[in-house]
Amino acid sequence: MDIATLNDHFGLPGVLAFEDHAGLTRARITTPACTATVYLHGAHLTHWQPTGQKPVLFLSDKSEFAANKAIRGGVPICFPWFGARTGVHKVTLTGDRADGPMHGFARLQSWTVAFAALSPADGSLRLVLTLDPSPESQALGFDHFRAVYELSLGATLTMKLTVANGGTEPLVFEEALHTYFAVGDAGKTLVHGLEGATYYDKTDGMATKHMPAEPFLFTQETDRALPSTTANVVIEDTVNARRIHVDKSGSNTSVVWNPWKGMADLDASQSHQFVCVETVNGFENAITLTPGESHSMTAHIGIESV
Numbered sequence: 068m069d070i071a072t073l074n075d076h077f078g079l080p081g082v083l084a085f086e087d088h089a090g091l092t093r094a095r096i097t098t099p100a101c102t103a104t105v106y107l108h109g110a111h112l113t114h115w116q117p118t119g120q121k122p123v124l125f126l127s128d129k130s131e132f133a134a135n136k137a138i139r140g141g142v143p144i145c146f147p148w149f150g151a152r153t154g155v156h157k158v159t160l161t162g163d164r165a166d167g168p169m170h171g172f173a174r175l176q177s178w179t180v181a182f183a184a185l186s187p188a189d190g191s192l193r194l195v196l197t198l199d200p201s202p203e204s205q206a207l208g209f210d211h212f213r214a215v216y217e218l219s220l221g222a223t224l225t226m227k228l229t230v231a232n233g234g235t236e237p238l239v240f241e242e243a244l245h246t247y248f249a250v251g252d253a254g255k256t257l258v259h260g261l262e263g264a265t266y267y268d269k270t271d272g273m274a275t276k277h278m279p280a281e282p283f284l285f286t287q288e289t290d291r292a293l294p295s296t297t298a299n300v301v302i303e304d305t306v307n308a309r310r311i312h313v314d315k316s317g318s319n320t321s322v323v324w325n326p327w328k329g330m331a332d333l334d335a336s337q338s339h340q341f342v343c344v345e346t347v348n349g350f351e352n353a354i355t356l357t358p359g360e361s362h363s364m365t366a367h368i369g370i371e372s373v
């Protein structure tokens with residue numbers, strides 16, 4: 068659908084409008100409760116700001132916006148694998164192959180708008196996008212999945228990713244809502260809720276270790292995958308005097324990440340402006356769906372001023 072048709076079908080005057088940015092289509096959302104931006108490229112939420120709050124999601128000033136690149140910041144959707152397709156602690160995914168882009172193809176595909184409407188209950192905007200197999204996914208061995216991403220954008224944020232198996236063989240995949248939370252200073256940010264959990268340390272050859280007994284403080288490059296973790300977390304952004312609550316369901320893995328340095332699409336000066344606390348099913352928690360089955364993973368984000 069072109070932008071005019073999207074606006075005709077789904078636009079809501081003063082609330083939801085579709086526009087072009089750098090050749091990509093994005094939805095701009097303004098409600099009394101929040102502002103938000105969603106790119107159809109990757110179904111990528113890049114901005115969510117409840118009224119009266121600073122933006123909750125970080126977006127790199129050096130992010131690229133191009134059809135073959137992932138946006139740096141916001142909430143990339145990783146699917147149907149997390150990180151590399153194969154590796155230590157990984158199970159064999161559909162296709163049983165090692166090729167394909169980092170974090171899967173879903174963040175590089177253009178998703179389809181299926182539904183948009185305001186909720187009469189709380190004025191939040193409900194936006195639903197879908198992803199079906201494409202020549203790119205089929206070339207990587209994924210030709211019988213269906214994915215639905217339901218966003219509820221208001222004073223709180225709900226992100227729900229549902230994947231269905233439309234084929235005749237089991238569908239085995241990983242997934243992540245790779246959320247970049249904006250914080251005043253990553254080095255003064257605590258993560259509560261993961262105390263003592265087992266993790267695989269990607270900065271140390273995926274060695275198995277344990278989180279500290281006290282809330283986790285970012286002090287260096289951090290790249291930790293926590294399997295068998297269903298805990299809700301609270302991110303304590305001390306500089307901004309707020310707590311970000313991340314409540315999740317249908318997710319058995321968490322990932323905590325900050326590169327602590329610049330990257331090609333991240334200026335070094337911005338590397339302490341976010342922490343990634345990711346809602347994931349990965350490694351031994353990869354999802355297996357029998358034909359006709361579906362699975363949902365949800366992250367619900369709320370902000371508490373302190």
Ligand SMILES: O=P(O)(O)OC[C@H]1O[C@@H](O)[C@H](O)[C@@H](O)[C@@H]1O
Binds near residue numbers: 150269291
């Ligand atoms: O640069 P990308 O592909 O967006 O990945 C960013 C990071 O994503 C994290 O979730 C991974 O654990 C890291 O290993 C990775 O570096």
